[in-house]
Amino acid sequence: MEESLYLNITLNSTLNFTLPPQQSTENSSVNTTAKQFSVFDGCEEMVAAILFDLAVQVFNVFLGLPANIMVMLIIYHNRREPSTSDIFIFLLAFLDAYFGIMVPISFLNLYYWQSKEAWLAIKFVYGVKDTSGPLFLSCICLDRFIAVLFPITFSRLTHIKYRAGCSVVVLVLTFSYASAKTIGGIPHFERIFTAEILMVFSLMVLCNLAILQVLQRSRAGRDEMHPMKKKAFKMVLSILAIIxxxxxxxxxxxxxxxxxxxxxxxxxxxxxxxxxxxxxxxxQPLLYLTRLEKVPYLSDACARRCSSKKPSEPTSA
Known part of the structure; x- marks a missing residue:
């Protein structure tokens, strides 16, 4: 009797000791599966919109990347006679080109690498794109706004240091936002971008509408608009269309x-x-290129090609 009682106690204690580790093992395996990394970030069953976004970004590789490089080359070519907004346009083109370079990496990571480190790098680039475009476009709009509505004040602010200071502020905000997006874990982080885009969108639209109103008013009673104002008018219209x-x-x-x-x-x-x-x-870069009266590098290439051709000899009668 004592032996059977001792045997039951031993079995019960053994079962009670061994069962919890099995349960914890199952729980740990479930947790490991739940936390498994995915480049689709929980959208494995709803990838249509993600693929649509990537398909649209293909244009950035074949059109945007060479166009942005061309914009940077043109601004560098005209550095001795710069426009006040050139620094904003150059930095915007540089960051857009950087974004275009990452598109092939996004495709490779989705279907080949499946790397968390690559996905974090891509998220950082997305954060840069989210913020740099609206902020630099706002700087361009403000620059044009002051130039048209407050020309005397604008003449005092033509030094490059003011634009450089604004560019530094924009870059700090851009990389701070991109870093926060990459790290993640911030509650309601999307609302930060929503608030930013609402404020920036309203600012850009109001500035551009005010500029267009002033330029149209200055044209009243005249057959043609002044060439400089006409150039500013086209620039503002293109920016408004982009916005x-x-x-x-x-x-x-x-x-x-x-x-x-x-x-x-x-x-x-x-x-x-x-x-x-x-x-x-x-x-953005394509509209910039279409506004130019002369594209330096393309024009030189065409000139060299034309000059290399021999003049046609007259045909004998």
């Missing part, structure tokens, strides 16, 4: 984030909205 096309979808959708489920917002609304922002890396 409306590239940033209006974000302004229209992001403030209503609470109307969507978290998965729908993250997997559908965000990629589609950012697709319009990302394509600006191609639209």
């Amino acid at each position: 409306i096309f590239n940033y209006l979808p974000l302004v229209a959708m992001f403030p209503f984030q609470d109307s969507y489920t978290p998965d729908v917002f993250r997997c559908y609304i965000q990629p589609v909205g950012f697709a319009f922002v990302n394509i600006s890396s191609s639209i």
Whole structure:
């Protein structure tokens, strides 16, 4: 009797001792599976919008990247006679070219590498793109706004140090935002970008509308607009078109984030909205190039090609 009682106690103690580790092992395996890294960030079943965004970014590789490089070369070529906004345009083109270079890396990481480190680098680039475009466009709009509406004040602020200071502030804000986006874990982080894009969008639209109104008013009673004002008018119109096309979808959708489920917002609304922002890396440099009366490098190449041809000999009668 004592032996059987001792045997039961031994078995019970053995079972009670061995069961919890099995449960903890199962729990740990479940937790490990739940925390498994995915480059689709929880959107494995809803990848259509993400692929749409990447497909749009293909244009940035074939159109935007060479166009941005051309813009930087032209600004460097004209560095002895710079425009006051050239530093903003140059930095914007540089960061857009940097964004275009990362597009092939995004495709490789989605379907080949599946690397967390590469995904963090891509998130950083996305953060740079999210902030640099609106802020540098705002600087260009403010520069034109002061030049047109307050020409006397503008004449006192033509030194490069003022634009350089603004550029440093924009770069600090850009890289701070990109770093925070890469690290993650900030509650309601998307609302920071929503507030930023709303303020910047409103500022740019108001500035450009005020500039257009002044330029149109100065044209009243004249047959033709002054060439410099005409150039400014075209520049402001192109910037306004970029603002409306590239940033209006974000302004229209992001403030209503609470109307969507978290998965729908993250997997559908965000990629589609950012697709319009990302394509600006191609639209902005192309519009800049179309505004130029003469593209230095292309013109020289054409001139050399034409000069290398021998003149045609007259045909004999």
